[in-house]
Amino acid sequence: MSNTPTSLNVPIMRLDRQYTALQEEFEAAALTVMRSGIYILGDNVKALEAELAERTESGFGIGVANGTDSLYLALRALNVGAGDEVITTPMSYIATSEAIVRAGATPVFVDIVDDATYLMDVSAVEKAITPNTKAIIPVHLYGQAVNMDALMSLAKAYHLAVVEDCAQAVDATWKGKPVGGFGDMGSFSFFPTKNLGAFGDGGMLTTSSAEKAQLLRQLRVHGQTSTYDHAHEGMNSRLDELQAALVRVKVPHLSAWGDARQRIAQRYTESLEALSVLELPRTQTDVGHVFHQYTVALKAEAGLDRDAVVARLQERGVGVRVYYPIPLHLQGMHHDLGYTAGAFPVAEKACKHVLSLPIFPELSDDEQRYVIETLKKILS
Numbered sequence: 001m002s003n004t005p006t007s008l009n010v011p012i013m014r015l016d017r018q019y020t021a022l023q024e025e026f027e028a029a030a031l032t033v034m035r036s037g038i039y040i041l042g043d044n045v046k047a048l049e050a051e052l053a054e055r056t057e058s059g060f061g062i063g064v065a066n067g068t069d070s071l072y073l074a075l076r077a078l079n080v081g082a083g084d085e086v087i088t089t090p091m092s093y094i095a096t097s098e099a100i101v102r103a104g105a106t107p108v109f110v111d112i113v114d115d116a117t118y119l120m121d122v123s124a125v126e127k128a129i130t131p132n133t134k135a136i137i138p139v140h141l142y143g144q145a146v147n148m149d150a151l152m153s154l155a156k157a158y159h160l161a162v163v164e165d166c167a168q169a170v171d172a173t174w175k176g177k178p179v180g181g182f183g184d185m186g187s188f189s190f191f192p193t194k195n196l197g198a199f200g201d202g203g204m205l206t207t208s209s210a211e212k213a214q215l216l217r218q219l220r221v222h223g224q225t226s227t228y229d230h231a232h233e234g235m236n237s238r239l240d241e242l243q244a245a246l247v248r249v250k251v252p253h254l255s256a257w258g259d260a261r262q263r264i265a266q267r268y269t270e271s272l273e274a275l276s277v278l279e280l281p282r283t284q285t286d287v288g289h290v291f292h293q294y295t296v297a298l299k300a301e302a303g304l305d306r307d308a309v310v311a312r313l314q315e316r317g318v319g320v321r322v323y324y325p326i327p328l329h330l331q332g333m334h335h336d337l338g339y340t341a342g343a344f345p346v347a348e349k350a351c352k353h354v355l356s357l358p359i360f361p362e363l364s365d366d367e368q369r370y371v372i373e374t375l376k377k378i379l380s
């Protein structure tokens with residue numbers, strides 16, 4: 001085992017390494033598309049749709065422009081709109097609640113379970129249901145699945161639709177079954193930093209309903225039912241053929257990259273568990289966590305200033321990030337919903353104390369040791 005380097009620059013992510021490792025394949029795939037003359041909704045989009053449908057055991061995949069449109073289109077396809085409420089978590093990226101507002105509906109938040117899983121508290125969902133509730137959006141945050149048994153039985157009992165936000169969780173499982181295949185629809189993002197990322201924006205919906213799949217295919221192309229015949233109000237949200245071809249190069253490597261993330265996560269856990277000021281991420285039993293992020297929390301009782309710790313790590317070349325500093329219910333965008341500080345104390349506390357460490361399949365042993373040792377020095 002080599003010694004820990006005394007100085008290194010370890011960004012939160014190094015996308016260039018994936019490019020370098022598969023350079024020839026990426027370039028060949030891109031050239032083939034460019035030479036084909038078919039750039040929109042061609043064979044690569046169809047093939048990637050089939051690959052993700054199979055991977056999520058859901059029957060159909062519908063490629064769209066990004067993971068924000070995919071949430072919005074899912075709600076539209078489920079007829080969620082003005083006057084409807086959609087229950088979700090305040091601990092997510094803004095796209096989750098923004099899509100609800102864009103569909104004309106009202107986001108209703110419930111708190112997260114704890115600051116070790118950061119996932120929506122499914123036991124709080126029932127109390128948030130009103131006669132206007134139409135759907136639930138669970139977010140499989142940081143790569144860990146929400147308890148889908150509990151969530152789906154609640155949704156069934158109250159006849160609510162479920163759109164899984166799987167943007168951070170391709171290949172994550174609940175009791176061995178992949179996310180994206182539990183709810184009415186699964187929504188995926190191919191934003192470059194995601195576990196399965198494109199070289200630009202991209203997204204995908206999954207569903208087991210042939211009827212919904214057909215509707216989604218229409219909605220992503222201006223509600224078109226046949227050429228220049230527009231039965232519904234839709235939008236332009238297509239997945240580029242070029243992006244689909246590039247993502248397809250990555251698909252065969254996804255499982256091995258997932259294993260690498262597991263090993264890195266395990267090493268973080270083993271190396272950091274003695275640090276009493278840290279709350280380490282907890283993987284629920286029955287879950288296949290894909291560690292899109294390895295997120296730790298500074299325990300509140302330690303009295304440490306999270307932002308100061310982040311700044312000190314960054315000064316030493318450790319590219320930590322905060323996902324997310326402001327919970328969704330306190331975002332300016334949602335001011336009119338009337339939530340105030342204290343509404344969701346667990347999420348609010350988490351947003352004050354979390355930080356995510358570099359985790360990507362190509363992270364070297366030396367780089368990880370440097371992250372660990374630097375963190376230990378700063379915290380002890």
Ligand SMILES: Cc1ncc(COP(=O)(O)O)c(C=O)c1O
Pocket residue numbers: 066067068069092093095096139165167168188189190191201202203
């Ligand atoms: C949880 C979550 N939902 C939705 C999105 C939106 O995806 P996109 O950036 O592809 O629009 C993201 C990613 O940015 C996300 O992390």
